[in-house]
Amino acid sequence: MKELELESFMHGLERRNPGQPEFHQAVREVADKLIPFINKNPKYLAASILERMTEPDRVISFRVTWQDDEGNVRVNRGFRVQFNGAIGPYKGGLRFDKSVTLGTLKFLGFEQVFKNSLTTLPMGGAKGGSDFNPKGKSDNEVMRFCQAFMSELFRHIGKDTDVPAGDIGVGAREVSYMFGQYRRLENQFTGVLTGKGLAFGGSNVRKEATGYGSVYFSREMLATRNDSLKGKTAIVSGSGNVAQFTAEKLIQLGTKVLTMSDRSGYIHDPEGIDESKLNFVIKLKTESRGSLEEYVKEYPNATFHKDETPWGVKADLAYPSATQNELDENDAKKLIANGCMLVCEGANMPSTIGAIKEFEKAKILFGPGKAANAGGVAISGLEMTQNSMRLQWSFEEVDEKLQMIMKKIHDKCVEYGQEEDWIDYVKGANIGGFVKVADAMLAYGVV
Ligand SMILES: NC(=O)C1=CN([C@@H]2O[C@H](COP(=O)(O)OP(=O)(O)OC[C@H]3O[C@@H](n4cnc5c(N)ncnc54)[C@H](O)[C@@H]3O)[C@@H](O)[C@H]2O)C=CC1
Numbered sequence: 001m002k003e004l005e006l007e008s009f010m011h012g013l014e015r016r017n018p019g020q021p022e023f024h025q026a027v028r029e030v031a032d033k034l035i036p037f038i039n040k041n042p043k044y045l046a047a048s049i050l051e052r053m054t055e056p057d058r059v060i061s062f063r064v065t066w067q068d069d070e071g072n073v074r075v076n077r078g079f080r081v082q083f084n085g086a087i088g089p090y091k092g093g094l095r096f097d098k099s100v101t102l103g104t105l106k107f108l109g110f111e112q113v114f115k116n117s118l119t120t121l122p123m124g125g126a127k128g129g130s131d132f133n134p135k136g137k138s139d140n141e142v143m144r145f146c147q148a149f150m151s152e153l154f155r156h157i158g159k160d161t162d163v164p165a166g167d168i169g170v171g172a173r174e175v176s177y178m179f180g181q182y183r184r185l186e187n188q189f190t191g192v193l194t195g196k197g198l199a200f201g202g203s204n205v206r207k208e209a210t211g212y213g214s215v216y217f218s219r220e221m222l223a224t225r226n227d228s229l230k231g232k233t234a235i236v237s238g239s240g241n242v243a244q245f246t247a248e249k250l251i252q253l254g255t256k257v258l259t260m261s262d263r264s265g266y267i268h269d270p271e272g273i274d275e276s277k278l279n280f281v282i283k284l285k286t287e288s289r290g291s292l293e294e295y296v297k298e299y300p301n302a303t304f305h306k307d308e309t310p311w312g313v314k315a316d317l318a319y320p321s322a323t324q325n326e327l328d329e330n331d332a333k334k335l336i337a338n339g340c341m342l343v344c345e346g347a348n349m350p351s352t353i354g355a356i357k358e359f360e361k362a363k364i365l366f367g368p369g370k371a372a373n374a375g376g377v378a379i380s381g382l383e384m385t386q387n388s389m390r391l392q393w394s395f396e397e398v399d400e401k402l403q404m405i406m407k408k409i410h411d412k413c414v415e416y417g418q419e420e421d422w423i424d425y426v427k428g429a430n431i432g433g434f435v436k437v438a439d440a441m442l443a444y445g446v447v
């Protein structure tokens, strides 16, 4: 049987998916670690599992027509990429951002398949969204867009088929508008979206889960070197949902958070962002939706660095939690030169392949997003469970389950990623996520 070879596999994938560089990057990162494993396990090779897993089950593309406050008719493009449903209903967020293309959502859907498998819960992988830009839109415009988006999406989703949630540009407000529209169209109150409000089927801890989970994962990584979070300094990027609750948990566990960022630049607060300063950021981002520059007007000992990223700040730990490819090879070199011992990805694919190679060379602790940020979708899975049972667990109960799940994900990464003198978490997460999905596909035969 002919073995797989990375470059020729990638050549075929790039030829079949032109103009989708983020998708190529996500597949390359996985294939690099998986191909040697597949070549040693001919059952996967013979069934062309990697070729099948890199082709989405289904891609849905649709027009979204809505009216702005001036009465102009506006048109956006909506997508849902149902990537792989072998181990459960499709599950994954929706992104509303002007940068969204089919290639972005294919990279995110592909990552989601491995991530959801790692959670140990029965969820397939999907992602969706639109090139709609929520920036500067009124509440009413966002509502009309969400209703128009759901007016097509509703026919492709369902509690046992596909369960979307939030991502960049889609938070509690947008999920609520979409859930309201789904309920109106289908006349059904079911767990068809997660991240819902607590009053209408949401789960405790879903809002916090990605950020908290990322910190819990980093705690497990540090424990492998008999170390802990207490007394450390940290760089956090982003100031949205994931960054906010990464910072909150770090503060609670005794880490000094030095930075946060947004598209306009980053803030550096050498005294540390404490709970009350963080509450200022949360209000700024979720209510007035303003720029982080406002922070330095309120706290003048901090500095604002326009159009810059925070990776040059000296710190023990780094939590990239904004967006893909926000941390490149040069940034990685700066972090390492400054003595950074751990990088934990709250965002999806925030580190370029060049940056990951630097982390691997330096053998620092590096937690890839598909493992480290899986806490969000894990609690979404538990929201689905609670919806099916028609009950709601307490904050403490869900938080305890989240900690357990993050520990299990860490264990899985160690199982497949343990090398002689370090843990290759990228390899561990890729193989650990792959095996369950691949075995299910083998069991189904040729489908
Ligand atoms: N919300 C969730 O539960 C999960 C989110 N993620 C990932 O975490 C990351 C952040 O997502 P959320 O916090 O949910 O979104 P959000 O919309 O709440 O926040 C996004 C943050 O990233 C910043 N940002 C976005 N694009 C940027 C760019 N091009 N350059 C610089 N900064 C940029 C924004 O200013 C904002 O601070 C994304 O990569 C997302 O895919 C991963 C797992 C779950």
Ligand SMILES: O=C(O)CCC(=O)C(=O)O
Residues within 6 Å of the ligand: 091, 092, 093, 094, 112, 115, 163, 164, 165, 166, 167, 194, 348, 373, 374, 376, 377, 378, 380
């Ligand atoms: O909660 C979910 O279903 C999706 C979370 C998500 O989009 C992600 O893990 O990237």
